[in-house]
Amino acid sequence: MLTGNYKVLYEHLTPEIDQKRIFHDPLYTLAFGTDASFYRLIPRMVIRAKNENEISLIIRESSKLKIPLTFRAAGTSLSGQAVTDSVLVIAGDDWREFRINEDGSLINLQPGLTGGRVNSLLAPYGRKIGPDPASINAAMIGGIAANNASGMCCGTAQNSYQTIAGMRIIMADGTTLDTSDSQSRISFTESHKKLLSDISAMAESVKGNPILSARIRKKYKMKNTTGYSLNALTDFSDPFDIIEHLMIGSEGTLGFIANITFKTVKEYPCRASSLIIFPDIETACNAVNILKTLPVSAAELIDRAGLRSVENVKGMPPYLRCLQKNACALLVETVSSDRDSLNKYIKKTETALGKIPTETGIRFTAIPAEYELLWKIRKGLFPSVGAMRRTGTTVIIEDVAFPVSRLAEATTDLQRLLKESGYDEAVIFGHALEGNLHFVFTQDFNIQPEVDRYAGFMNEVTRLVVNKYDGSLKAEHGTGRNMAPFVELEWGKEAYGLMKEIKHIFDPENLLNPGVILNPSPDVHLRNLKPLPGASEITDKCTECGFCETSCVSAGLTLTPRQRIAVHREMTHLEKTGKEPHIAAALARSFSYTGDKTCATDGLCAINCPVNIDTGKLIKWIRAEHIRNGERGALWIADRMSMVTSAARTALSAISFFHGVLGTRVMKALSGGFRSISGGRIPQWNPFLPSGAKKIRIGATTGSGDRNRVVYFPSCINRSMGLSADQREEKQLSDVMVQLLKKGGYEAIYPENMDNLCCGMAFSSKGYVKAGERKSAELEAALIKASNNGEYPVLCDMSPCLYTMRENMKALKLYEPVEFITTFLLPCLDIKPVEEVVTVFPVCSMKKMELDGKLADLARACARNVIVADTACCGFAGDRGFTYPELNEHGLRNLRAQLPPSVMNGYSTSRTCEIGLSLHSGISYRSIIYLVDRASGSAEN
Ligand SMILES: Cc1cc2nc3c(=O)[nH]c(=O)nc-3n(C[C@H](O)[C@H](O)[C@H](O)COP(=O)(O)OP(=O)(O)OC[C@H]3O[C@@H](n4cnc5c(N)ncnc54)[C@H](O)[C@@H]3O)c2cc1C
Numbered sequence: 001m002l003t004g005n006y007k008v009l010y011e012h013l014t015p016e017i018d019q020k021r022i023f024h025d026p027l028y029t030l031a032f033g034t035d036a037s038f039y040r041l042i043p044r045m046v047i048r049a050k051n052e053n054e055i056s057l058i059i060r061e062s063s064k065l066k067i068p069l070t071f072r073a074a075g076t077s078l079s080g081q082a083v084t085d086s087v088l089v090i091a092g093d094d095w096r097e098f099r100i101n102e103d104g105s106l107i108n109l110q111p112g113l114t115g116g117r118v119n120s121l122l123a124p125y126g127r128k129i130g131p132d133p134a135s136i137n138a139a140m141i142g143g144i145a146a147n148n149a150s151g152m153c154c155g156t157a158q159n160s161y162q163t164i165a166g167m168r169i170i171m172a173d174g175t176t177l178d179t180s181d182s183q184s185r186i187s188f189t190e191s192h193k194k195l196l197s198d199i200s201a202m203a204e205s206v207k208g209n210p211i212l213s214a215r216i217r218k219k220y221k222m223k224n225t226t227g228y229s230l231n232a233l234t235d236f237s238d239p240f241d242i243i244e245h246l247m248i249g250s251e252g253t254l255g256f257i258a259n260i261t262f263k264t265v266k267e268y269p270c271r272a273s274s275l276i277i278f279p280d281i282e283t284a285c286n287a288v289n290i291l292k293t294l295p296v297s298a299a300e301l302i303d304r305a306g307l308r309s310v311e312n313v314k315g316m317p318p319y320l321r322c323l324q325k326n327a328c329a330l331l332v333e334t335v336s337s338d339r340d341s342l343n344k345y346i347k348k349t350e351t352a353l354g355k356i357p358t359e360t361g362i363r364f365t366a367i368p369a370e371y372e373l374l375w376k377i378r379k380g381l382f383p384s385v386g387a388m389r390r391t392g393t394t395v396i397i398e399d400v401a402f403p404v405s406r407l408a409e410a411t412t413d414l415q416r417l418l419k420e421s422g423y424d425e426a427v428i429f430g431h432a433l434e435g436n437l438h439f440v441f442t443q444d445f446n447i448q449p450e451v452d453r454y455a456g457f458m459n460e461v462t463r464l465v466v467n468k469y470d471g472s473l474k475a476e477h478g479t480g481r482n483m484a485p486f487v488e489l490e491w492g493k494e495a496y497g498l499m500k501e502i503k504h505i506f507d508p509e510n511l512l513n514p515g516v517i518l519n520p521s522p523d524v525h526l527r528n529l530k531p532l533p534g535a536s537e538i539t540d541k542c543t544e545c546g547f548c549e550t551s552c553v554s555a556g557l558t559l560t561p562r563q564r565i566a567v568h569r570e571m572t573h574l575e576k577t578g579k580e581p582h583i584a585a586a587l588a589r590s591f592s593y594t595g596d597k598t599c600a601t602d603g604l605c606a607i608n609c610p611v612n613i614d615t616g617k618l619i620k621w622i623r624a625e626h627i628r629n630g631e632r633g634a635l636w637i638a639d640r641m642s643m644v645t646s647a648a649r650t651a652l653s654a655i656s657f658f659h660g661v662l663g664t665r666v667m668k669a670l671s672g673g674f675r676s677i678s679g680g681r682i683p684q685w686n687p688f689l690p691s692g693a694k695k696i697r698i699g700a701t702t703g704s705g706d707r708n709r710v711v712y713f714p715s716c717i718n719r720s721m722g723l724s725a726d727q728r729e730e731k732q733l734s735d736v737m738v739q740l741l742k743k744g745g746y747e748a749i750y751p752e753n754m755d756n757l758c759c760g761m762a763f764s765s766k767g768y769v770k771a772g773e774r775k776s777a778e779l780e781a782a783l784i785k786a787s788n789n790g791e792y793p794v795l796c797d798m799s800p801c802l803y804t805m806r807e808n809m810k811a812l813k814l815y816e817p818v819e820f821i822t823t824f825l826l827p828c829l830d831i832k833p834v835e836e837v838v839t840v841f842p843v844c845s846m847k848k849m850e851l852d853g854k855l856a857d858l859a860r861a862c863a864r865n866v867i868v869a870d871t872a873c874c875g876f877a878g879d880r881g882f883t884y885p886e887l888n889e890h891g892l893r894n895l896r897a898q899l900p901p902s903v904m905n906g907y908s909t910s911r912t913c914e915i916g917l918s919l920h921s922g923i924s925y926r927s928i929i930y931l932v933d934r935a936s937g938s939a940e941n
Pocket of ligand 1: 149
């Protein structure tokens, strides 16, 4: 409930900003308020801003009311800079425009694009953006620039600070400044004379102070994101250049980044990597000093504890398990434009390190599968600690930098400090070429002695880094609240004074993300620590990093997986403790739709999750809990599948008949009316709803005995759903499948009692666990029999069903259509690609089985031109597209724009998804089996 100035602000904003994008209820404020850090502040209000006018308005109105604002991109920050208990302004989804110049050397970006997406846009030019945080696939441009994030390769040479070529900023008074637009500079010069002259004066004074200037220069030889980017004052004289560079790393405390132009960097196509094991840290660090002089793009240090934490991960080299206790690794990468130079670089590196003792020699590999495995070791370090932690504890990743020349000594000191402070499970790794070390450890914040231990440890770390090594307390992750108390310690009084002055010049009222970077409180890093109470074994390992959000279809409609987990944690905690019952009730009420009903349970979130959490499983569990005693109906249906599919066929045919008679417009109006009268209980009709399928005649396909055999299991969906109005000329899918099998020399065998069989997904996805298990067991038994105890391959014509079967049935050789066609039929078919532009849509189960590339390849074999649209899940989610059509509409909101008018047909591998795809793309989607059948000509027998 909004009160006081927040209520007034709401009233001032709502005439201009859609109320649907302003949140102040317990669920959304908690959900959006959550970020990857270990701090929790719940905003009073969350606004999903759409454009610059809205940002200006929000800034101006909140400034009048003295209400603080915090900007948010993807919320993957680790230091508490993206959380607030005031107003959170999100600039993500609606800020995704970009412009690339002719040769790809410059890219102009809105702040809501993820770094990964930007790099995929630049890939055709052989370019990428300079900043390369490990979180690049989730982190957005606004956050990458505002944190001056960096990673394994970019160092201090290719970060946002070094590669920025222009910025559009909305200042604390709501004015817009575009540093690359001369007109904007002129008007800003007129309107903000004082601001510009203050900045120029400050830069002059710093340049006139040789000791301070030298200190600033020295500090930025190392990676450093502690405090403001003071190097802007020594590197530039033009106040506009200074402003845009001060904005880099300013963590939303100086203004809003509405747009940024980056100079891009070359993406080298040839790579080779080597995991080199040294007997101890000193030797590894000696090697780093040599590597610094070589054409090496990355050298990642991994300490013994780090290697131990991943030694049992599938695919890791077995020698990791028997290394001696002081061993230390460097994962070295070299890149090049061509193979010859790559080989030269490898030779050079091997020769240069020739005299340094190693445990297992030096062997570079340029084979993608091999070097990707090595990088998996490195990338698995943070999650491996996260996954080992006790429920209720937090995983903390710190981020410091030392002079490279003293890296060995510093790493040993850090190891000692971690041991002395009782962090026995801690691992150290980092970007050795930059002297940048991360250390990861688990921490309990539930009891005061543990908070005290953390406080003591942090004091020791800051003393070690600053007093002994004059290093950086935050090399890449930003100061946030976590290092705010130590900025003065690191920089000294004079430089800290400059930072306060900068903040005052840009934001005199201290309303932009106050308390972040500069904070007068010495214990701000120990306040508002986030609770992570145990709530479900399925999700307890979640660190709320937010990597899952980009692949979630309900992100932007309702909740993301991270938000579902955060809200579920809170609901469970409130329920267990009996605290704040009215909040608990409000959360439960809203969660039913936002958390449960609109979750597609597609499991795509697990792909990007560092600890492989499938939040869909949590939601299925919640659904099962709700119907714990209500499975009787589902079991009754499960036992009568034949009757159900037959009834579905009849009903679909009847609906299709009425569609034919009444036409699309009348059908839409009628069905919409019925749906609305029923309060959304009657499913949504759409013109792509198919008519009922013809019943499959078993035995009709048996061919001669010399054919190969395959057990063909048409899914219950394809046994029920026939052709839609746009497909009248076609045969139904099961017939086409059999026809194609014949062409490829295969005889289809159907499992016995097929009409009653189902993979069980239709039940289990709704929480009917027992019914799902029963159907799955029946199907498995029938397939074992039909396949002669697993001798013949089994083909199912829907990928989602096949995926479910694969999860549950281990003794069978199971194939979905693309896999089966590619493996068994393609070599025997005479393919003549159709002269058409087609598009393919890999459904979630294909992505999870890593078959999406194969779908595109198969389509390319069968059609001249293939477009693969960039979307995650379509949101149809089984039958949810009928009951919650808004999820499907949201999932495919960007599809139509990606398909040029020349696209004739779309292909996929899931009948229900195809209904939604046709509805929202304007073209007709069907199974890829149809395309292969068309391209392979007529059957000979
Ligand atoms: C597992 C993991 C690994 C990570 N690895 C790295 C790494 O290798 N290197 C690294 O540097 N970081 C890393 N991070 C931290 C984080 O991902 C990055 O700093 C990232 O750049 C933050 O981007 P974001 O989009 O999540 O920004 P957010 O967290 O949303 O915001 C970051 C800051 O920018 C401000 N902000 C956001 N948008 C704007 C805007 N439009 N205008 C002005 N200010 C804005 C916010 O107020 C906030 O202060 C990692 C995080 C995790 C969880």
